[in-house]
Each structure stands twice: as structure tokens, then as C-alpha cells.
Amino acid sequence: MPMSLRLFHASSGMLVLVAESNPGDSPSVEVETRESLLARVAQGDKAAFSDLYDQTAPRVLGLIRRVLIDHAQSEEVTQEVFLEIWQSASRYEPNKGGATTWILTMAHRRAIDRIRASQSSRDRDMKIGVRDYDPGVDDVAESVEIRIENERVKKAMQQLTELQRQAITLAFYEGYTHSEVSTILHVPIGTVKTRLRDGMIRLRDAMGVTS
Amino acid sequence: MTRDEFDAANSTGAYALGALSAEDRLLFEDELAGSEELRAEVAGLVDTAAVLAMATPPIDPPPALKSNIMAMLDSTPQLPAQPAEDVLQSIDAARFSSSAPTAADATISSFADHQPTRRSGRGARRSRIRPLTALLASAAAVALFVGGAFAGGLLGTIGSERQSDQFAALNAASDVTREVTPLQSGGTATLVSSDELGASAIVLNDAGDLTDDEVYQLWYLHDQKVTSAGIVDPDGPQTYAVLDGAFDPDYAVAMTVEPAGGSEQPTGIPVLLSGA
Numbered sequence: 001m002p003m004s005l006r007l008f009h010a011s012s013g014m015l016v017l018v019a020e021s022n023p024g025d026s027p028s029v030e031v032e033t034r035e036s037l038l039a040r041v042a043q044g045d046k047a048a049f050s051d052l053y054d055q056t057a058p059r060v061l062g063l064i065r066r067v068l069i070d071h072a073q074s075e076e077v078t079q080e081v082f083l084e085i086w087q088s089a090s091r092y093e094p095n096k097g098g099a100t101t102w103i104l105t106m107a108h109r110r111a112i113d114r115i116r117a118s119q120s121s122r123d124r125d126m127k128i129g130v131r132d133y134d135p136g137v138d139d140v141a142e143s144v145e146i147r148i149e150n151e152r153v154k155k156a157m158q159q160l161t162e163l164q165r166q167a168i169t170l171a172f173y174e175g176y177t178h179s180e181v182s183t184i185l186h187v188p189i190g191t192v193k194t195r196l197r198d199g200m201i202r203l204r205d206a207m208g209v210t211s
Numbered sequence: 212m213t214r215d216e217f218d219a220a221n222s223t224g225a226y227a228l229g230a231l232s233a234e235d236r237l238l239f240e241d242e243l244a245g246s247e248e249l250r251a252e253v254a255g256l257v258d259t260a261a262v263l264a265m266a267t268p269p270i271d272p273p274p275a276l277k278s279n280i281m282a283m284l285d286s287t288p289q290l291p292a293q294p295a296e297d298v299l300q301s302i303d304a305a306r307f308s309s310s311a312p313t314a315a316d317a318t319i320s321s322f323a324d325h326q327p328t329r330r331s332g333r334g335a336r337r338s339r340i341r342p343l344t345a346l347l348a349s350a351a352a353v354a355l356f357v358g359g360a361f362a363g364g365l366l367g368t369i370g371s372e373r374q375s376d377q378f379a380a381l382n383a384a385s386d387v388t389r390e391v392t393p394l395q396s397g398g399t400a401t402l403v404s405s406d407e408l409g410a411s412a413i414v415l416n417d418a419g420d421l422t423d424d425e426v427y428q429l430w431y432l433h434d435q436k437v438t439s440a441g442i443v444d445p446d447g448p449q450t451y452a453v454l455d456g457a458f459d460p461d462y463a464v465a466m467t468v469e470p471a472g473g474s475e476q477p478t479g480i481p482v483l484l485s486g487a
Binding site: 042044046049050053054057058059061062063065066074075078079082083086087088089090091096097098100101104105107108109112113116149150152153154168171172173175176177178179181190192193194195196197198199200201203204207209210 | 218221222223225227228231232233254255256257259260262264265266268270271272277280281283287290291380407408
């Protein structure tokens with residue numbers, strides 16, 4: 001990933017995964033990294049928490065909203081996520097991954113836990129068809145950064161088989177379990193798991209994710 | 212799905228995508244803890260999932276959300292940097308019967324000479340005192356407690372959805388342990404706990420009924436002190452209640468039946484569910 005892109009991220013206040021996945025190569029930037037902010041949050045530093053919130057809350061809410069659809073619930077879950085960040089910042093282990101990944105993983109898990117805890121409130125039976133991968137970027141005046149990430153994912157998604165792409169989209173963006181995906185796509189559970197794994201490995205390689 | 216059927220090596224993608232059920236997630240994380248190879252693959256796929264997350268359009272939250280959250284920080288306890296070490300690895304029953312006993316201490320010590328048993332997981336290095344009988348002659352159907360560091364301010368503030376989230380998180384914790392205590396009534400009490408999360412839950416199964424003016428009360432026993440960990444008033448087959456305070460694996464956890472509203476100190480006969 002070129003340096004200029006990373007500096008762009010930095011100046012927009014959005015340090016991204018890309019920078020984190022090459023820790024030995026990190027540019028010195030004027031914005032404090034999220035890893036360092038998290039370390040301060042772990043010490044009870046509210047100013048650091050406030051900064052971290054400003055940097056990541058739109059990401060967190062955007063992801064949760066994508067999964068939950070319902071805006072009010074999405075804000076509730078976002079609140080839970082940030083309180084969990086505050087509580088468990090001390091348990092973040094920088095050697096195990098970037099802070100953004102840690103936060104987004106937590107946000108995604110909470111979103112799907114919410115969906116599964118209240119399935120009746122979201123009429124999942126209505127979702128018969130499989131939506132194409134569409135994060136809805138056209139709805140928003142997105143930044144160049146988002147467009148880049150979105151293009152990156154879109155291109156990588158094109159390298160998947162139809163079944164891999166559908167299974168990953170249903171699981172990640174719609175919050176379905178592998179057995180639900182199996183029902184929706186009419187394929188055995190074992191096949192779904194294999195497709196999810198193969199598809200994710202292919203995405204990882206296509207997007208050049210290193211960890 | 213049983214453990215034998217669970218194919219961890221084929222589940223890395225599903226895990227990274229959050230597509231495993233809570234139960235499978237738990238099975239998978241058990242496997243993960245023991246496999247460097249699995250961990251390496253999962254790390255890359257989790258990062259990949261994060262890129263998928265980054266491709267969703269950000270949404271600016273309303274300013275009120277931030278001010279709400281900031282206002283809740285003071286009442287939201289932070290986990291300590293390191294999980295508490297097992298300083299008191301072998302909690303012996305004597306600690307509950309030493310000097311300056313409270314009423315609860317005395318009650319507990321009265322059955323401290325019951326034969327301890329060994330359990331798997333975290334409980335394996337701990338002795339255990341079997342539950343006494345009288346108490347659970349009148350135990351309730353299913354009561355679920357979620358407690359620990361996430362309780363208190365956070366759970367109290369956010370509401371009940373939080374509890375199912377917490378229970379799911381607890382079951383997903385990499386170090387989750389379950390200690391099953393058979394009850395005299397024929398049911399079981401299971402303490403589900405995670406040192407890492409500082410959280411615990413108690414699940415009572417098939418344990419009978421409480422009367423209208425009785426509740427269950429949970430207690431932490433530590434350093435010869437007894438601290439209430441919350442009350443639950445079962446009102447159905449699946450009653451959730453939140454424990455106060457942080458779960459610490461070095462604390463014993465006990466349960467009593469108390470008059471409605473709970474008690475300052477245990478008055479019923481405690482059943483030890485973990486520790487001691």
C-alpha cells in the first residue's frame with residue numbers, strides 16, 4: 001500500500017487496517033494511532049476515549065447499521081460497543097492485531113448477537129432472495145478512503161465463486177449463521193463452511209491482507 | 212453438534228465472519244486455544260473480515276450518542292490490566308470459618324467439612340463443597356445470572372438486551388468454564404465463568420419452584436467477606452438477572468434463598484457453586 005494513501009488516511013483522521021497490517025513500516029503521522037489511544041483508554045483517559053470515539057464511531061455505527069438495518073437499535077449497540085471498549089481496553093493485545101480490527105470485530109459480533117437475540121423483530125423470513133454485495137456507497141457522500149476500501153472489496157469479491165460470494169455476504173453483512181446460510185442457499189452445512197473458509201482465504205489473498 | 216462432529220479446521224472462515232452459533236463458537240474457541248495453526252489462519256481471516264467491515268459506509272452518529280456514552284464512563288468500571296492472579300489457588304473452607312465470623316461465615320463453615328470433589332476446567336484445581344440439600348428443595352426452574360465486571364453500571368444502564376449479549380460473550384470467551392453442581396431436587400446449577408472477561412453466569416435447570424415471597428440471592432465469598440452479587444426473582448422458565456460487582460475466579464460463589472427483596476447477609480443455607 002503506497003505511503004501517500006496512508007498519509008491521506010492519517011490526515012483525515014482515519015488510520016486504517018492497511019497501516020496496521022504493516023507495523024514495521026508505519027509512517028510517523030500527526031494523528032495518534034488507535035493502538036496508542038486504546039492504551040491510554042485502558043488507563044482511564046477520557047480524552048483519549050473521546051478521540052478514539054471520534055475516529056471510529058462512524059465506522060462502528062455504519063457496520064452495525066449495515067447488519068441490523070434498524071437505526072435506533074444500531075445506535076444502542078454502538079453505545080454498548082463503546083462502553084465495552086472503555087471497559088476492556090486493557091485486554092486489547094496489540095501483538096494480536098490492529099486496534100481497528102479489534103473494535104470492528106467487537107462491533108460486528110455485538111450486531112449479530114443482537115440480531116440473533118431478537119430475530120422476531122427483524123423479519124428474516126422476508127429475506128428470501130440473496131442480495132448482491134452492495135454496501136450502499138451510493139447513498140452517502142463517501143470519502144475517497146471509503147471508495148478505495150469499497151473498490152478493494154468489490155474487486156476481491158469478483159474473484160469468488162457465486163456460492164462463496166453469496167455465503168460470505170449472507171453471513172457477514174446479514175448476520176446469518178452458517179446453518180441459516182445453508183437453508184437459504186440450499187446447500188449442506190459442511191459445504192457452506194467450506195465455501196466460507198475458501199472464500200475468505202481467497203479474499204484475504206486478493207486484498208493482500210497480512211497479519 | 213457434538214464436539215466429535217465439530218470440524219474446527221473447516222470452521223475458520225465461518226468463525227471470522229461471525230457465522231458460528233454461540234455453541235459452535237465456543238467449541239471452536241476451545242480448539243483455537245490449542246492450535247497455533249488455527250490461530251494463524253484465524254488471525255488473517257479476522258483481518259479480512261475487518262476489511263469487509265471497512266467497506267460499509269460510515270454513518271455519523273448523532274452528537275447525543277457521544278454525550279450519553281461519555282456520561283456513562285464514570286459508572287462503567289474498567290477491567291484491570293491483568294486478570295487477577297490466582298493468589299489463593301487453594302481456597303480452603305477454613306477461610307470462611309476464621310475469626311470475626313459474620314452470620315454467613317458461620318453458616319458456611321457449618322458445612323465446610325463436606326467432601327470436596329474435583330471438576331474439569333478451572334474448577335479442576337479447586338476443591339468444592341457439595342450443595343446442601345434443604346435449600347434447593349424449593350429451587351426454581353431456570354434462572355440465569357450474568358454478572359461480573361460488565362454488570363453494575365453498564366448492564367444496569369443499558370437494559371435487559373445487554374444480558375443476552377453478555378451471556379453470549381461469556382460463552383464465547385476463550386477461557387470459559389462450566390462447573391455443574393447437582394442439586395438435591397434433581398436439577399443442576401451450572402456456573403459459567405470467564406476469568407478473562409471477569410464475568411460469570413449461573414444457570415439453574417429443573418430445580419423446582421420458589422414461593423412468591425422468596426428470591427434467589429447470589430453471593431461472592433472472599434477474604435472472609437460475603438458480598439451480595441444480586442437477586443433474581445424467577446418469573447418464568449428463563450429468568451435473567453444481573454449480578455453486581457466483578458467476578459473473580461478466586462472468589463467463591465454461593466447462592467441462597469432469601470425473602471423477597473433480598474437480604475444484607477445470607478439468611479438461607481448457602482450452596483457453594485464455585486470455589487472454596
